[in-house]
Amino acid sequence: MPELPEVQTIAAGLNKYLPNLQFAAVSCDTPKLFPNDPDLVNMHLLGSQVRQVSRRGKAIIIDLNTGYSLVIHLKMTGQLIFVSPEMRDKIPEQMPGRFTHIIFAFTDGSHLYFNDQRKFGWIKLMPAEEVWELKFLKEMGPEPLMEAFNEKYFAEKLKRRQMAPIKAVILEQKVVAGVGNIYADESLFLSGILPSRSAGSLKPKEVKALCANIKKVLAYSIELGGSSRKDYVNAIGQKGDYLDEAYVYGRTGQPCRHCDSPIEKTKVAGRGTHFCRHCQK
Numbered sequence: 001m002p003e004l005p006e007v008q009t010i011a012a013g014l015n016k017y018l019p020n021l022q023f024a025a026v027s028c029d030t031p032k033l034f035p036n037d038p039d040l041v042n043m044h045l046l047g048s049q050v051r052q053v054s055r056r057g058k059a060i061i062i063d064l065n066t067g068y069s070l071v072i073h074l075k076m077t078g079q080l081i082f083v084s085p086e087m088r089d090k091i092p093e094q095m096p097g098r099f100t101h102i103i104f105a106f107t108d109g110s111h112l113y114f115n116d117q118r119k120f121g122w123i124k125l126m127p128a129e130e131v132w133e134l135k136f137l138k139e140m141g142p143e144p145l146m147e148a149f150n151e152k153y154f155a156e157k158l159k160r161r162q163m164a165p166i167k168a169v170i171l172e173q174k175v176v177a178g179v180g181n182i183y184a185d186e187s188l189f190l191s192g193i194l195p196s197r198s199a200g201s202l203k204p205k206e207v208k209a210l211c212a213n214i215k216k217v218l219a220y221s222i223e224l225g226g227s228s229r230k231d232y233v234n235a236i237g238q239k240g241d242y243l244d245e246a247y248v249y250g251r252t253g254q255p256c257r258h259c260d261s262p263i264e265k266t267k268v269a270g271r272g273t274h275f276c277r278h279c280q281k
Contacts, residue, residue, distance in 0.1 A: 001076045004144065004178030005221035006232050006240065007058050010080055013235025015053040017082045018062065018112070022049045025105040033101050033116060036125045044068040045125055057140045057177035061131060069128045072114075077231040078121030084110040092237045117231065141176045144214050149176055154211045155204070162200025168269035169199045170214070179214060182227055182242075182249045185274045187213040189248045194280045195268045220245075248274040 002010070023046050028034040036045075048064040055061070060080070062070040072080065083095050085108075095113045096103060102114035102123060114123060132138065141157075142148035157175045158166075169175055170184040179187075188195050190213040193206055202210070226232060226240030229250065233239055243250055247257055252265040252274060261278040 001180055002058065002074050002078070002226070002232050003180035003183055004055075004058065004218055005183070005242065006226035007055050007060060007074065007178065008222050009226045009234050009240065010074075011053050011055040011060050014060070014062070014080065014082060014112075017084070017110075017235065018050040018053055020049055021106040021108060021110060023047065023064075023104060024107045026102065027105075028102045030101045030119055033114070033119060033121060034123050036123075040068075040125055045070070056137055057143075057173060058180075059137065063128060067128055068125055069131050071124045071126060071131055071134065073122055075116070075118070075120035075122075077115075077117040079113075079115040079231060079233055080235060081113045081115065081233065081237045082110065082235050083113065084108070087236065090236075092233070095237075136173070139174050141172075141174050144176050144179060144218055149211070149215075151208045151211050155207050158199040158202060158207060162198060164199050165196050165268050166193060166199045166202060166210075167195035167271070167273060170210075171269060171271070176214070179218070181271050181273075182246070183214070183217050183221065185249045186217045186247055189274075189276060189280060190217065192280055195273045195275055196266070248276060250274065 026041065026045065044066045048066040051063040051065055053060065053062050058073065060072040081095055083091055097115055099115045099117045100113050101116055104112040158169060161169050167184050167188060170179050185195065187210060191206060191210040193210060221227060221242040224241040224245065225234055227242040228239035229243060248263050251263045253262050256263055256276040256279060259276065259278045261276055263274055263276055265272060265274050267273060
């Protein structure tokens, strides 16, 4: 599943291309991916213009000048790829593709393609003022790169989850928004903390280090365009480079970048988890 850096990279890319474009048509071959009333689509999407594209957690929000918004969740394998007439020969893969299920056409001849191999993602059209009442957004924790996610806040959340593995706490979207498997493993490695340790066992200096390293890893991945393992590409179909620099994630059996011990893989909180037994305690 795309995590915060990947979703941020897509949202930033779309915000570069979409504002002021006008929707001309939309087609969908899988209704569950676009569960919207056709009358609302005709009234509030077709003919509307894009105002801006933003992100909250792992959700992408496209605000329209009709007072409505498109809320998009990519889930595990979703992709959003923008193609203008000038870009068509530069896109790595021709669109529409085998897994293209929704196509938005704009009046200038541009298109936005929603691809989803596993068909778990969705795009919902709704009044802008109702977006923030969506349960998963309303209950979401602070953005990790914002000041609200700090050592004091993090320590308070850990106190309420003392027996849970620290990795499970990081993955909980109610604690911190947008962090998933890759960046949980990476930030725990940089902090020298085993993913299986209980949240209550962390010392104040470890909480401080982990909070800082979550921010550091996410910011660096955004700089590199995110992580491309299987399905993720940015808004114009390009892959991200973070996994080329990863410390532990996806490097099972390879030497640790700090001590040369082999990176190991286990399961924590039901997720494949990478760590260095020598560097993390």
